[in-house]
Amino acid sequence: xxxxxxxxxxxxxxxxxxxxxxxxxxxxxxxxxxxxxxxxxxxxxxxxxxxxxxxxxxxxxxxxxxxxxxxxxxxxxxxxxxxxxxxxxxxxxxxxxxxxxxxxxxxxxxxxxxxxxxxxxxxxxxxxxxxxxxxxxxxxxxxxxxxxxxxxxxxxxxxxxxxxxxxxxxxxxxxxxxxxxx
Numbered sequence: 001x002x003x004x005x006x007x008x009x010x011x012x013x014x015x016x017x018x019x020x021x022x023x024x025x026x027x028x029x030x031x032x033x034x035x036x037x038x039x040x041x042x043x044x045x046x047x048x049x050x051x052x053x054x055x056x057x058x059x060x061x062x063x064x065x066x067x068x069x070x071x072x073x074x075x076x077x078x079x080x081x082x083x084x085x086x087x088x089x090x091x092x093x094x095x096x097x098x099x100x101x102x103x104x105x106x107x108x109x110x111x112x113x114x115x116x117x118x119x120x121x122x123x124x125x126x127x128x129x130x131x132x133x134x135x136x137x138x139x140x141x142x143x144x145x146x147x148x149x150x151x152x153x154x155x156x157x158x159x160x161x162x163x164x165x166x167x168x169x170x171x172x173x174x175x176x177x178x179x180x181x182x
Contacts, residue, residue: 005108005140006158007133011116011149014163015181021111021143022049028141029056029063033108036101037065040094040123040146041087041114047182068094069114084121091123102136109141116146116153126150 008024010017025035037053053065069090101110118124130152136142144153154160169177176182 003139005136005138005142007136007156008141008143009116009149009153009157009160010143010145010163011147011154011160012162012164013147014165015168016163017145017147018049018113020161020163021113021145022053024143025053025063025109025111026056028109029060033062034106035063035109035111036107037063037111037113038094038098038101039065039067039069039113040091040118041069042067048179066097068097088123091118094118095124095128099132102132102140105137107140109143111143111145114146115144116149118146119150119153120146120148126152129153130156 008021010020022037025037029035050065050067053063056063057065070087098110098112101107115124115129119126119129133142133153133156144157149160
């Protein structure tokens with residue numbers, strides 16, 4: 001059991017899901033493990049954690065981050081169906097990459113950042129995700145992040161952490177701050 005990879009989920013409406021996953025990724029990297037971070041939804045812009053992971057990768061190529069989206073998804077609110085379908089196609093391309101990387105055996109930890117959103121918004125199929133998790137390489141650790149974690153995934157996980165929003169600066173009209181939220 002000592003070498004069995006774990007499935008972890010960071011979910012909930014509070015801040016810190018990705019940050020916690022990236023902290024674990026850096027911990028694993030610091031322990032000599034190979035880490036891949038695949039970001040669904042996020043993409044098309046630079047932010048602090050992307051710069052930090054890229055700097056670590058230059059030191060030692062055991063950690064890598066890949067953006068697979070083109071930005072946040074607010075389906076049925078601010079974007080038209082054509083835009084959503086383009087984002088869904090990006091998620092499908094990302095999912096194909098996830099499957100290849102799971103099968104490659106190259107990684108000790110794979111973070112699937114914002115995958116819960118991609119599933120919730122119908123960009124990915126929860127049963128396909130569950131099947132991949134159930135058949136992952138024995139030693140591979142996986143972290144899934146994002147709001148709206150599906151009950152099937154929660155049941156399959158070894159550890160689930162729910163971030164709860166108590167208070168946020170945004171509620172006072174304070175916009176997201178570089179270095180804090182992104």
